Amino acid sequence: MDSWTLIRFGHVLALAFFIGGQVMLITAVVPAVRRLNLGDEAMRGVARRFGVGSLIALGVLLVTGAAMASHFGRWDDTVLHAKLLLLVVIGVLTALHVITPYTRAVSVAVFLASMGTLWLGVVLTH
Numbered sequence: 001m002d003s004w005t006l007i008r009f010g011h012v013l014a015l016a017f018f019i020g021g022q023v024m025l026i027t028a029v030v031p032a033v034r035r036l037n038l039g040d041e042a043m044r045g046v047a048r049r050f051g052v053g054s055l056i057a058l059g060v061l062l063v064t065g066a067a068m069a070s071h072f073g074r075w076d077d078t079v080l081h082a083k084l085l086l087l088v089v090i091g092v093l094t095a096l097h098v099i100t101p102y103t104r105a106v107s108v109a110v111f112l113a114s115m116g117t118l119w120l121g122v123v124l125t126h
Helices: 003-035 040-071 078-099 104-124
Strands: none
Touching: 003 040, 003 104, 040 078, 078 104
16 A cells, blocks of 8 residues: 555545535434424534534645645646635635524535535546
């Protein structure tokens, strides 16, 4: 096993946390918190912990992604440019979500943009 396998593993692991966490929040956590009427404080606690983990995951994604783009000579790839643009959109939407945490449209937009980056990442692997 070489170092690039480890870098790719770290990238995929961080991706799994970030995207998987969003899917888990959307499909299970938020509906359960609402159905059980646990209140806003419970949801804020979940969001805070996921937010910290997401920041770490995004940092790992940026570092490993930049390393792989350099190593594999992908900086001129238009698919990578589109993915980077979506990452900027995710950053802006996430900041907006922190300011307006109860706006469902922003949450959905972050999720959809994240799915777009996942799709583009798969395209880049071919």
